[in-house]
Amino acid sequence: MTHGIRTETQITRMSGRRDWRDTATHYALLPLRIFLGVTFIYAGLDKLTDSAFMKAAGAGSIGETMRSARGSAAVPALIDMALKSPVGFGYAIAFGELAVGIATLLGLLGRLAALGGALISLSLWLTVSWATTPYYYGNDLAYLMAWLPLILAGAPYLSVDAAWRAHRRQRAGGFH
Incomplete structure (x- = not known):
């Protein structure tokens, strides 16, 4: 409020009235939170x-996936570090995704x-999906961008x- 002039939003908040747009704005991040939470749990x-x-080796293993991505990764040192214990890294990622979700x-x-x-998402984009062309075919960059609004806003509604x-x-x- 400046110089005693109130905006429509301020009047609405003061009176307690809300229309559908106010409600939609209020809960706008909830679908994103549900999608990312369910996806990361899955x-x-x-x-x-x-x-x-x-497994450290074999078709479909975390080790094989990392070895095949190493040559095209933006930061191959991340893959080298993970390859010291591919199974441990696989568990760390899986439990990390569960905790985040x-x-x-x-x-x-x-x-x-x-x-x-x-x-x-950033670590996966810089390693496994870095070489995806065009870039919009890779999903890790999109997930990284999807997390940014939740970093900024947190979970302001319907949350612990x-x-x-x-x-x-x-x-x-x-x-307060």
């Missing part, structure tokens, strides 16, 4: 239940979960974070 479970994936769905430490998702925030406000005895 990706983690898929890796953990694929008998071929969690569950936390994102629950809205638990939403910004931190989104940062974790972005880092996983929102419940904690409301509880802190209530304990403080007012509005």
Whole structure:
């Protein structure tokens, strides 16, 4: 508010009235949060239940996937580091995806979960999908970009974070 002039949004907030646009804006990130949460849970479970994936060598293994991507990776040193223990790296990625997915769905430490998702997506883009041409055929860059709004906004609604925030406000005895 400047110089006593109130915008329509400020009047709406003060009166408690909301139209469908206000509601849609309020919950705009929820579909993205659900999609990314479910997708990362699925990706983690898929890796953990694929008998071929969690092996150092062989068709469909994490080791073979990394070795085949090494020559075209933007940062081959990341692959070299992972190849020191491909199965351990596979488990780390799978459990990381599960943790990120569950936390994102629950809205638990939403910004931190989104940062974790972005880092996983970034590492996969710089290694496995870097050589995909044209770039828009690869999905890891799109996932990286999808995490950015959640890093910025967190999980402000329908989340554990929102419940904690409301509880802190209530304990403080007012509005903050």
